[in-house]
Amino acid sequence: MTRRYLIPLAVATVLTAGLVAPAAAQGDREWTADLTTVDADDNGVTSHHGTIRLDRAAPTPASARAAVRTGFLQLDPRTFDAPVNAVAATVKSAVPAGAEVAVDVRGALGDEQWTEWVEARPDAPAVLPTSVTTVQVRLALTAEKASPEVSGLDLRAFTAPASSDVGAQAAGLSYRIFATREGLVGGTTANGHVIVARDHFVALPSRRGLSAKGTGTYSVRVCASNGRCEWAPVWDVGPWNTKDDYWNPSSTREMWKDLPQGKPEAQAAYQDGYNGGKDQFGRTVANPAGIDLADGTFWDGLKLTDNAWVTVTYQWTGSGPAGFVRTAGDPLNVRSGATSTASQVGLAANYAQVRVECQVTGQSVTGSQGTSNIWYRIAAGKYVARAYVSGVSGATTC
Structure with a gap:
């Protein structure tokens, strides 16, 4: 029919x-x-x-x-x-x-x-x-x-009237979310990426923030309680649900409009018995996860050893200067200062979008974007070399 x-x-x-x-x-x-x-x-x-x-x-x-x-x-x-x-x-x-x-x-x-x-x-x-x-x-x-x-x-x-409660914030929306390790090496993500060992990407339970394969238009910054962060593209849909854009206001949320902004349906089901404790597919929710982390993001970027609560910033909801990491494939080191000898405090996956707070002059580095002594501060105490980041314009001096 x-x-x-x-x-x-x-x-x-x-x-x-x-x-x-x-x-x-x-x-x-x-x-x-x-x-x-x-x-x-x-x-x-x-x-x-x-x-x-x-x-x-x-x-x-x-x-x-x-x-x-x-x-x-x-x-x-x-x-x-x-x-x-x-x-x-x-x-x-x-x-x-x-x-x-x-x-x-x-x-x-x-x-x-x-x-x-x-x-x-x-x-x-x-x-x-x-x-x-x-x-x-x-x-x-x-x-x-x-x-x-x-x-x-x-x-x-x-042209139609815009919603009054939707708009970009300078730093982007940020919530404390329970993270699980995706694993599933050899599986295929929603955007067609075949998962490899020590991979670097994340999954969110809505296709609204899904990047195409080999792009990072929709990326997140995930920070653990140990102070480490990783910037990674969203390449899969899950965990649990596939229509739960919980980071959006209730008025524009795909489903579960009675839940507060920033609370995943799986978390509400697990903690509060919401929806009878089940996800959109009728499965009993076994953990409150609102984000899945690929193995490399989980183990290498954040140095996690078990599922954990993390702080997630949804990069595309922010405003101001931004760029995209461009490497030969490996993630880019995030340093505590503007030099390659500064301690590594996280990673930025290839293709990931990074928001730039400001820029400083530091060690000269040669990378995919040429040679430069400019380093971008992408969070407090966290820097990446401009030589590996494309597309940034309008960054001011720190």
Whole structure:
């Protein structure tokens, strides 16, 4: 049976303050997605005569430990002649029982930074936290057994009222979260990365903060009670849940809107018996984890020996200068001072985004970005060499 999921192009904003989407004459704001091509940014999906479905080898997110195959089709960014902050979608799809099709949208902030992915739902468009001139759309397909199929996707961008409780903070949102070690070497993450020994990435229980393979658009800073920190990209979805963006305000949270901001559903289920002590899949929650750490992050970056409470900062929710670690593959040493002889106080994984508080002059270092004596302070008492960090602009002197 074919179902036509409608996210109205003239949009449900007529239900909020009577807003009407602007006419299409104001620039190229209506378009039909090209579903004929699958490229390197896509994962777990195939296209046959313009119909998208899950690949036979589509991964099940390793961290979630749920038998739900997942795939993404990430469309090319779309640029407009005037700022927009909302995108509505009309999807033509066949969705079997146990399957789901979702349309996610994000906006470009400049300097390789993007807003978080926001879902355009059948009854409401995706509303971004700020107005942008470039947006990107991705299709997310999931299935327990038979794959859904998407044969059409029409999109429209416009301006809608923004939520008053969404906005970037200079340092980014930060919460104390229980962390577990993911392990699962040889498994495949939600973005298609095959986990290797001593790997460096994290998993969060929502695809809203999921980076594409080989990128760190969505990264976190994880700090342990021993003072060590690691900056790592989000490459998997889990633990426990897959629709629990607990770092967001209740008004925009995917599920569990009655929980306080910053409290994972698994933590509430484990500690308070919330949802009968179960996760979204009906499994009894055995620990309060809201983040999974790859082995290298767990053992080498944080020097943990057991699951532990950590402080997590969600880098993309911050503002100000930021860059991305670029190495040959190994993580970058984070030092207590602006010299390679200063003590190592953490790691920054390859591809990870780092927020730059300020910069100092120190030891000259040659790396992937050339030779420089500039070091960036990325947290109190923590420095990385500019020679291994790309894309930073506007950093001031410490």
